[in-house]
Amino acid sequence: MRRTLADVKLMKVGGERISMLTAYDASMSRLLEACEVDMLLVGDSLGMVMLGYDSTVPVTMDEMIHHAKAVRRGAPDSFIVGDMPFGAYQTGERDAIKNGMRFLKEADCDAVKLEGGLKVCGVVRALVDAGIPVMAHIGLTPQTASQLGGYKVQGKGIDDARRLLAEARSLEEAGAFGIILECVPDKLAEVITEAVAMPTIGIGAGAECDGQVLVTHDLLGMFEKFTPKFVKKFADLAPVIKESIVEYASEVKSGSYPAAEHSFTSDCDYSLLLKE
Numbered sequence: 140m141r142r143t144l145a146d147v148k149l150m151k152v153g154g155e156r157i158s159m160l161t162a163y164d165a166s167m168s169r170l171l172e173a174c175e176v177d178m179l180l181v182g183d184s185l186g187m188v189m190l191g192y193d194s195t196v197p198v199t200m201d202e203m204i205h206h207a208k209a210v211r212r213g214a215p216d217s218f219i220v221g222d223m224p225f226g227a228y229q230t231g232e233r234d235a236i237k238n239g240m241r242f243l244k245e246a247d248c249d250a251v252k253l254e255g256g257l258k259v260c261g262v263v264r265a266l267v268d269a270g271i272p273v274m275a276h277i278g279l280t281p282q283t284a285s286q287l288g289g290y291k292v293q294g295k296g297i298d299d300a301r302r303l304l305a306e307a308r309s310l311e312e313a314g315a316f317g318i319i320l321e322c323v324p325d326k327l328a329e330v331i332t333e334a335v336a337m338p339t340i341g342i343g344a345g346a347e348c349d350g351q352v353l354v355t356h357d358l359l360g361m362f363e364k365f366t367p368k369f370v371k372k373f374a375d376l377a378p379v380i381k382e383s384i385v386e387y388a389s390e391v392k393s394g395s396y397p398a399a400e401h402s403f404t405s406d407c408d409y410s411l412l413l414k415e
């Protein structure tokens with residue numbers, strides 16, 4: 140049965156921790172659904188992980204929709220959140236609703252996510268009023284990381300922490316059903332988690348959030364460009380993949396692959412064809 144927003148909300152109420160992971164294609168979302176991950180995020184991190192950009196900034200709505208559709212095809216029963224890319228909601232409520240609707244109508248997502256604090260509360264309200272469930276995202280917000288002085292921990296000082304707490308409260312008031320807390324001190328994440336009724340999902344925000352999210356390629360050790368401190372590599376697949384590919388290429392060169400068991404046979408004498 141397909142998971143719903145009500146299921147997600149009930150998890151916080153019942154004290155059940157929420158697992159969330161990124162997915163960008165059908166083969167991975169099929170695996171994640173089989174593992175009963177609670178929520179899938181079609182993150183704009185796909186810009187770096189899948190498309191080879193240096194940041195999430197260049198990612199377009201069309202690219203997000205293309206990947207979100209594939210994720211839904213692989214995971215028909217999962218709760219899927221589509222990430223609004225940079226430029227999809229900063230130009231006003233009308234554009235935000237138009238783009239948010241695309242995630243629901245074209246890719247069959249259950250909700251959208253967007254980055255920012257007080258500045259995006261109006262947009263969050265407009266989306267929710269239009270019937271689009273919204274997940275907020277504060278702390279380190281990668282789309283505007285340069286304005287934050289780079290990929291740095293946010294809310295270390297008390298004034299900054301107060302601002303983040305106020306933002307979380309305002310986003311909840313604006314109608315967000317959940318919030319991602321990225322790269323904030325664990326104690327601050329704990330305070331925010333206590334202060335809001337919506338589930339908090341941490342990434343680099345300690346163990347006291349209501350749930351956790353990671354980039355799947357990071358936890359599998361498949362993204363070698365950089366590994367943030369908060370990532371635990373549950374597997375180290377990049378070397379395994381490389382070894383397998385090197386072996387394949389060498390077997391192709393030597394002729395040992397494909398072997399007889401990988402080939403199709405017939406009783407026909409095809410050499411006759413050359414004599415016709």
Ligand code: KIV
Binds near residue numbers: 342
């Ligand atoms: O784009 C993304 O993958 C994200 C998560 C890491 C929170 O925003």
